[in-house]
Amino acid sequence: MASTYTDKQSSPLLRVPAEIRIIIWTHVLGGETFSIHCWRRYTPFGFASRIIQKKxxxxxxxxxxxxxxSETRLLPFxxxxxRFKHQSSFLSFLAHFATDQQMAIRNVxxxxxxxxxxxxxxxxxxxxxxxxxxxTRFGGLRRVNVEVRMNGCETDCVRGDCLGCGGSEVGVGEEERRVREWFEGKCERVEVGFERVMA
Known part of the structure; x- marks a missing residue:
């Protein structure tokens, strides 16, 4: 308590009303996209992740x-x-943060x-x-944007290591519908968008 009182006395910013401070903190700490890079580490610990393209x-x-x-610890989330593009990057990234910070993430x-x-x-x-x-680790999720990499055709997957789809005849539009329905069924109030990009 004494430390908080001293902070308020020594900092003009901390004497500003809390509502205004939150607006200031949001402008300073928001508005970025962080790419989560995952790489293979040959240890018993498996995959690791790091944030790239950060200030x-x-x-x-x-x-x-x-x-x-205390006032800002959730705002960056x-x-x-x-931005994730590797299936193993989620858990290794989230492990760096407290549960309430993980649950504060809104935009993926x-x-x-x-x-x-x-x-x-x-x-x-x-x-x-x-x-x-x-x-379940993204309890505060509000927006998911899916970048769909494509090779110019609608149904065939050309990745040699793409096990599991087996050259499915299901079109990209149908796959997008399934993913959207899955997210909407798992997350309340989530908005799902798709952007197709030629690979």
Missing amino acids: RNFLALLATSRQVY QFNAF ELVTWMARHMVDGEGWVLGRVEECFPV
Whole structure:
């Protein structure tokens, strides 16, 4: 309590009404898209992940005082997008953060192959999005944007390691419908969008 009182006395910003401070914190800590890069590490620990394309010292604000940390610790998760393209990156990324921070994530971008699988399988069996996305860890999810990598055709998957789809005759539009229905069934109030990109 004494530390919080001292912070307020020494910082003009902390004497601003809390509602205004939250608006300031949101502008400082929001509006970015973080790409979560996953790579194979040849240890018993398996896969690891790291955030790329991030600002230098982006979260330095959180370390300035206990009060600032208390007010801002969820904001980077609520007001930024997190981009995943590997089926193994979810859990290794989320393991770095507390449960309430994981649950605060609202905006997720997924990169998939033909709307069926996460793209960077690296020779492993590629998991379908609905099989590998740990939706219960994203309790605050409000928006999912799926980038659908395509090779110019509507039905055939040309990935040599694309086990599981077996050259399915189901079109991309049908796959998108299935993924949308799965998310809407698992997450309340989630908005799902698709963007097709030529691979």
